Amino acid sequence: MSVDTFHYDNKVVRNFGIATMIWGIIGFLVGLIVALKFIWPDFLGFIPELSFGRLRPLHTNAVIFAFAGNAIFYGVYYSLPRLCKASMWSEKLSKIHFWGWQTIIVSAVATLPFGITTSKEYAELEWPIDLLITLIWVIFGVNMIMTIMKRREKHIYVAIWFYIATFVTVAVLHLVNSFEVPATLLKSYPVYAGVQDALVQWWYGHNAVAFFLTTPFLGIMYYFIPKASNRPIFSYRLSIVHFWSLIFIYIWAGPHHLLYTALPGWAQTLGTAFSLMLIAPSWGGMLNGLLTLRGAWDKVREDPVLKFMVVAVTSYGMVTFEGPMLSIANVNAIAHYSDYIIGHVHNGALLWNGGLAFGMLYFITPRIYETKLFSTKLANIHFWFATMGAIFYVIPMYWGGITQSLMWKDFTDQGFLTYPNFLETVVQIIPMYALRAFGGTLFIIGALFGIYNLIKTAKSGSLLQNEEAQAPALQKHEGDENESWHRKLEGRPLKFTLLTVLAILIGGVVEYMPTALIDSNIPTIESVQPYTALEVEGRDIYIAEGCNNCHSQMIRPFRSETERYGEYSKAGEFVYDHPFLWGSKRTGPDLHRIGGKYPDSWHLRHMYDPNSTSPGSIMPAYTWLLTQDMDMESMPNRIGALTTVGVPYSTRYPEYAIDDMKAQANRITQGLRENGFDTIEGIEITSEKKVIALIAYLQRLGTDISGENDPFGELPSSKKLSNVILEDK
Amino acid sequence: MYKDVLRSMDGIELFPSISLILFFSFFVILIIYLIRTGKDFWEDAANIPLDSEIIFNPKNPEK
Numbered sequence: 001m002s003v004d005t006f007h008y009d010n011k012v013v014r015n016f017g018i019a020t021m022i023w024g025i026i027g028f029l030v031g032l033i034v035a036l037k038f039i040w041p042d043f044l045g046f047i048p049e050l051s052f053g054r055l056r057p058l059h060t061n062a063v064i065f066a067f068a069g070n071a072i073f074y075g076v077y078y079s080l081p082r083l084c085k086a087s088m089w090s091e092k093l094s095k096i097h098f099w100g101w102q103t104i105i106v107s108a109v110a111t112l113p114f115g116i117t118t119s120k121e122y123a124e125l126e127w128p129i130d131l132l133i134t135l136i137w138v139i140f141g142v143n144m145i146m147t148i149m150k151r152r153e154k155h156i157y158v159a160i161w162f163y164i165a166t167f168v169t170v171a172v173l174h175l176v177n178s179f180e181v182p183a184t185l186l187k188s189y190p191v192y193a194g195v196q197d198a199l200v201q202w203w204y205g206h207n208a209v210a211f212f213l214t215t216p217f218l219g220i221m222y223y224f225i226p227k228a229s230n231r232p233i234f235s236y237r238l239s240i241v242h243f244w245s246l247i248f249i250y251i252w253a254g255p256h257h258l259l260y261t262a263l264p265g266w267a268q269t270l271g272t273a274f275s276l277m278l279i280a281p282s283w284g285g286m287l288n289g290l291l292t293l294r295g296a297w298d299k300v301r302e303d304p305v306l307k308f309m310v311v312a313v314t315s316y317g318m319v320t321f322e323g324p325m326l327s328i329a330n331v332n333a334i335a336h337y338s339d340y341i342i343g344h345v346h347n348g349a350l351l352w353n354g355g356l357a358f359g360m361l362y363f364i365t366p367r368i369y370e371t372k373l374f375s376t377k378l379a380n381i382h383f384w385f386a387t388m389g390a391i392f393y394v395i396p397m398y399w400g401g402i403t404q405s406l407m408w409k410d411f412t413d414q415g416f417l418t419y420p421n422f423l424e425t426v427v428q429i430i431p432m433y434a435l436r437a438f439g440g441t442l443f444i445i446g447a448l449f450g451i452y453n454l455i456k457t458a459k460s461g462s463l464l465q466n467e468e469a470q471a472p473a474l475q476k477h478e479g480d481e482n483e484s485w486h487r488k489l490e491g492r493p494l495k496f497t498l499l500t501v502l503a504i505l506i507g508g509v510v511e512y513m514p515t516a517l518i519d520s521n522i523p524t525i526e527s528v529q530p531y532t533a534l535e536v537e538g539r540d541i542y543i544a545e546g547c548n549n550c551h552s553q554m555i556r557p558f559r560s561e562t563e564r565y566g567e568y569s570k571a572g573e574f575v576y577d578h579p580f581l582w583g584s585k586r587t588g589p590d591l592h593r594i595g596g597k598y599p600d601s602w603h604l605r606h607m608y609d610p611n612s613t614s615p616g617s618i619m620p621a622y623t624w625l626l627t628q629d630m631d632m633e634s635m636p637n638r639i640g641a642l643t644t645v646g647v648p649y650s651t652r653y654p655e656y657a658i659d660d661m662k663a664q665a666n667r668i669t670q671g672l673r674e675n676g677f678d679t680i681e682g683i684e685i686t687s688e689k690k691v692i693a694l695i696a697y698l699q700r701l702g703t704d705i706s707g708e709n710d711p712f713g714e715l716p717s718s719k720k721l722s723n724v725i726l727e728d729k
Numbered sequence: 730m731y732k733d734v735l736r737s738m739d740g741i742e743l744f745p746s747i748s749l750i751l752f753f754s755f756f757v758i759l760i761i762y763l764i765r766t767g768k769d770f771w772e773d774a775a776n777i778p779l780d781s782e783i784i785f786n787p788k789n790p791e792k
Binding site for chain 2: 079082083153155157158159222223226227230231232233235236237240241244245248484485486503506509510
């Protein structure tokens with residue numbers, strides 16, 4: 001039997017490790033900044049690029065794709081070649097993957113704070129970056145699959161199955177959720193609208209958690225826990241069931257993010273049912289990880305790697321119990337839109353993803369630098385800072401979330417809302433926001449200790465760039481008739497990948513197909529019309545400023561919500577919403593029925609200084625909306641793109657779009673002047689300012705349903721196009 | 730546009746039911762199979778992460 005000699009490339013492993021640490025700290029710090037803005041809304045002044053609505057997506061993207069993303073690749077590039085007993089197929093592709101991924105992250109930093117965003121959660125990056133993500137992801141996948149193809153170990157270990165599932169599913173999710181039509185170089189509209197867009201987005205959003213923050217980390221768990229404890233996984237058979245059931249069930253659970261919304265009831269029920277089922281594979285996996293350590297708990301007491309990993313797996317157990325519970329309708333009714341969800345995701349992000357990432361860093365660094373960890377004591381201190389930080393983060397959010405939600409729902413004996421002013425419920429939980437920031441600070445301090453420790457460790461050794469290894473060449477085994485079927489499958493990576501794709505496609509297709517096929521799933525409302533050009537601009541400003549990060553546009557059919565906000569939201573009201581803007585969190589009140597609730601001047605004053613209309617408000621001031629000009633030039637292109645995705649504007653509407661904008665803006669400005677709002681503290685209010693477009697949009701929101709609207713009525717286009725704005729439906 | 734493509738497929742409404750039956754059967758067969766093969770059958774696979782360094786450690790080739 002011939003023995004091959006080959007090398008493991010530790011350079012790319014080290015690079016991904018460094019990137020994990022750097023982006024981790026940046027992502028955590030941005031998180032701390034946005035957390036501080038809850039306590040001191042004027043923290044860092046009112047700089048547009050540093051406003052909450054723009055920084056929040058930067059925080060989520062940095063932590064998910066930069067910190068956890070680099071951690072995934074760190075683990076994959078270390079474990080995959082070792083499990084395959086082969087070098088990575090192409091060192092060049094590894095390198096392109098590394099630098100390509102960092103480019104994507106840098107382009108996120110260079111766009112999100114400038115209001116260049118699609119508004120779809122965890123898919124905020126605009127279309128040119130989406131293309132780059134696709135390219136880099138394919139490069140990663142090709143390199144991985146080819147490495148598996150030329151492995152020297154016949155059996156493909158379970159960790160690799162999770163890596164394969166991650167690759168194919170993220171590819172499918174990213175492609176389907178990013179179907180968009182570019183209007184300009186940095187602006188696009190999704191082909192889906194309203195309910196469909198919501199369904200696709202949360203199918204994506206939920207499965208981004210599943211296949212970006214869960215499956216790759218499960219693969220990491222299946223490799224690193226046995227490695228660190230030096231014993232095989234508790235039950236390999238359980239891991240097979242775990243794998244197939246997890247990837248099959250997870251994909252169906254997306255609609256649990258949309259309970260009580262305008263999504264068709266059957267889709268909501270399906271989401272709940274599959275979410276409840278999900279507890280079985282999740283806990284199967286968790287127990288498999290924890291039971292691996294039976295008989296080795298003494299090691300957990302001493303080894304920081306195992307400490308981090310045990311807490312990670314325990315936290316995984318907690319959040320995967322919480323997830324199904326939150327999917328039950330009446331629990332969801334209380335927790336949804338509240339800070340409870342923020343606590344829930346941070347339990348997972350800080351301890352599960354963070355724990356495994358830091359556990360890996362402490363495991364791999366001394367090995368590739370051929371040295372010992374600089375200080376076990378310091379690593380233990382880091383561990384406690386991280387754990388306590390997470391506890392101080394998560395518990396106040398649970399407490400605050402439930403408190404606020406119950407206040408939203410509370411009625412007096414006379415049947416009135418006890419807290420009719422939304423702000424009262426916000427002010428109540430500000431102490432919880434302060435505790436959360438404290439917890440986050442502890443977590444960051446811990447991470448800084450960790451980085452110091454790892455740098456010192458690296459400096460005390462030298463990087464083993466190409467680690468030499470030997471293994472017998474893989475014998476051809478195709479003729480083995482007696483091999484059992486699952487074993488055969490594991491020896492055929494391409495067939496295995498295909499079956500994985502099939503398993504994950506099925507759920508998406510079943511959920512999506514009926515909504516796409518049967519029109520009755522989205523009842524149309526005759527009086528609902530497309531937005532005028534100025535309202536489109538207002539909507540795009542709403543998206544750019546990230547208003548949807550704090551305000552929902554989805555009134556659920558509860559008495560507490562219809563009393564507070566008005567008529568509950570209907571599916572047919574969103575048919576021209578590309579993208580949907582239902583939101584997922586209410587730091588401020590719902591805005592779906594804001595149209596006509598207050599005069600234009602209220603909105604003007606509120607944008608300039610929220611405290612002038614709502615004393616004690618923690619909403620930042622948007623003074624720049626009063627001084628920056630709106631974008632008229634690209635409006636014909638944007639109307640064109642919206643027409644392409646299915647909004648029934650007349651084909652000649654782009655020609656009149658700018659005239660319409662000017663006319664409607666003049667009308668609003670005129671109205672403001674008549675009410676004495678020529679200026680606000682020396683700033684002249686003129687019709688080309690962004691705030692005018694935003695007011696137009698906000699005043700339109702949720703008003704079509706009354707049937708009294710004629711949005712295009714007095715605009716120039718309606719006269720020129722002989723009162724035909726809409727083409728025959 | 731894509732709706733027309735989907736509508737034009739014959740018998741598309743049966744696809745979800747067929748797939749559900751297929752997947753349910755897959756899991757039943759998988760579990761029966763795993764119970765029948767027994768724990769020992771999978772021991773070599775479970776040890777893959779552990780033997781990569783022990784057997785082929787370049788620093789101790791004789792190990």
